[in-house]
Amino acid sequence: MKNNEINKRHLWNVKKPKKNQRAIILRHLILNKTITSMESFSKYMITRLSAIIFDLRVHYKITMHKPNKKPYGIYTYGGKK
Numbered sequence: 001m002k003n004n005e006i007n008k009r010h011l012w013n014v015k016k017p018k019k020n021q022r023a024i025i026l027r028h029l030i031l032n033k034t035i036t037s038m039e040s041f042s043k044y045m046i047t048r049l050s051a052i053i054f055d056l057r058v059h060y061k062i063t064m065h066k067p068n069k070k071p072y073g074i075y076t077y078g079g080k081k
Contacts, residue, residue, distance in 0.1 A: 021044070021046050022052055022055055022056060024044050024046065025040060025044075025046065025052045025053070025056065026056055026060070028040075028043075028044075029056075029060075029062065029075070029077035030077060033076060033077050034074050034075065034076050034077070035049070035074075035075050036049075036073070036074055036075070037049045037050070037072060037073075038072065040052075049075070053075055059080065060077065060078070060079065060080055060081060061077075061078030061079055061080070061081055062075055062076065062077055062078065063075070063076050063078060064076070
């Protein structure tokens with residue numbers, strides 16, 4: 001098989017993805033104001049939420065707080081910087 005045939009058969013359209021993970025998480029934050037890592041995994045199958053939040057913090061105010069005695073954090077959207 002040629003490389004083009006392999007790409008067509010086994011991969012989705014890499015050049016034009018429908019949405020990237022940053023856009024999905026940003027849209028969720030704008031609409032719902034908060035997100036947890038469990039939500040990102042269960043709704044969108046995104047496992048590295050902290051890395052995406054790190055990238056988004058360059059342009060947006062996103063804070064994290066931990067509820068009392070909980071092992072996870074909640075990220076909150078605060079608008080553009």
